[in-house]
Amino acid sequence: MLSDSDGHRPAVAFDAAERGWNHCRAAPGSVPVAASGGLVLYRAPATAALTVANPLTGASRALPSPPRQGGQHQLQAIAMYGSAPYRVALFTGELPDLSMAVFDSSSDSWEGPVPLARRSEEDACPDAPGQGAGGGRGDDTVYFLSKSGDVVATNMQRSASKQYSSVVVPSPAGGADAVAYFLSHSGTVVACDTARRTFCELPRILPVYFEYSIDVVACGGAAYAVVLSEYLDTASLRVWGFAGGAWRQVAAMPPAMSHGFHGKRADINCVGHGDRLVVCVSSGEAANGCFMCDVGSNRWEELPRYVNGDGEASEFLAAFSFEPRVEIAV
Numbered sequence: 001m002l003s004d005s006d007g008h009r010p011a012v013a014f015d016a017a018e019r020g021w022n023h024c025r026a027a028p029g030s031v032p033v034a035a036s037g038g039l040v041l042y043r044a045p046a047t048a049a050l051t052v053a054n055p056l057t058g059a060s061r062a063l064p065s066p067p068r069q070g071g072q073h074q075l076q077a078i079a080m081y082g083s084a085p086y087r088v089a090l091f092t093g094e095l096p097d098l099s100m101a102v103f104d105s106s107s108d109s110w111e112g113p114v115p116l117a118r119r120s121e122e123d124a125c126p127d128a129p130g131q132g133a134g135g136g137r138g139d140d141t142v143y144f145l146s147k148s149g150d151v152v153a154t155n156m157q158r159s160a161s162k163q164y165s166s167v168v169v170p171s172p173a174g175g176a177d178a179v180a181y182f183l184s185h186s187g188t189v190v191a192c193d194t195a196r197r198t199f200c201e202l203p204r205i206l207p208v209y210f211e212y213s214i215d216v217v218a219c220g221g222a223a224y225a226v227v228l229s230e231y232l233d234t235a236s237l238r239v240w241g242f243a244g245g246a247w248r249q250v251a252a253m254p255p256a257m258s259h260g261f262h263g264k265r266a267d268i269n270c271v272g273h274g275d276r277l278v279v280c281v282s283s284g285e286a287a288n289g290c291f292m293c294d295v296g297s298n299r300w301e302e303l304p305r306y307v308n309g310d311g312e313a314s315e316f317l318a319a320f321s322f323e324p325r326v327e328i329a330v
């Protein structure tokens with residue numbers, strides 16, 4: 001959990017088993033942008049240099065510079081998946097011109113960039129993996145998003161760690177198949193097939209004129225969209241999965257808990273691990289907190305506050321799933 005992006009406060013981790021908070025090691029001058037297994041990927045804001053580290057042992061490895069691209073290719077997202085070996089994927093460009101480059105730790109080299117072509121309208125968009133889907137360690141489905149232009153509090157910017165956020169789940173099909181999902185600037189979810197190098201747009205979750213905050217989370221072998229929205233005189237926080245050509249609600253925070261976000265113009269950042277997801281709610285109007293949900297049972301609870309050395313409860317603007325593993329090498 002990261003409380004701010006100025007680098008003066010250390011990252012802290014919530015141990016779900018011990019129900020307590022612990023400090024984490026960090027790479028000086030860099031911010032975490034992705035995690036996989038026992039590894040964390042850091043990016044230097046000034047140089048864009050990427051470093052993989054094991055926060056438990058302190059071991060780190062600087063990645064070679066990614067391949068250069070001609071013209072304007074804005075970085076959209078960074079994904080990390082696997083652990084031995086691990087891969088790092090960079091998605092760049094703007095719709096409809098998207099491309100990707102992939103780093104493989106086993107070869108210590110980058111592949112690509114390769115362009116992604118728009119899928120024909122006759123082809124149906126793929127379903128998101130279902131609960132408990134399996135797959136090979138090196139064959140993963142990657143999900144990533146950028147902040148929608150129609151979200152709550154449009155003057156709020158994602159923290160440096162969440163600017164290129166990504167989540168990863170195993171591919172249900174196995175083999176070389178992988179599908180990447182991200183949120184376009186207009187608020188639609190785009191599905192990218194990294195094996196076929198194609199993409200298509202999924203239906204919108206909410207109408208374009210709605211104001212909402214959204215994030216994508218992976219847990220229990222599946223990826224979901226988490227949406228905080230307001231309607232009439234209350235606020236709702238719902239978890240959605242995509243199947244059968246439509247978004248379907250799979251969990252929802254109890255109204256008594258979500259009503260406190262009404263009128264607060266809150267923003268959410270989410271992370272998943274195992275069968276649970278954590279939602280970090282931040283707002284300038286004292287509607288902050290971290291909430292954990294067991295997706296299968298739809299059980300929600302508010303996590304205890306983390307109080308820093310100044311006696312203040314921290315607001316978390318970014319979160320990553322980290323599994324401490326001393327044996328994982330960078």
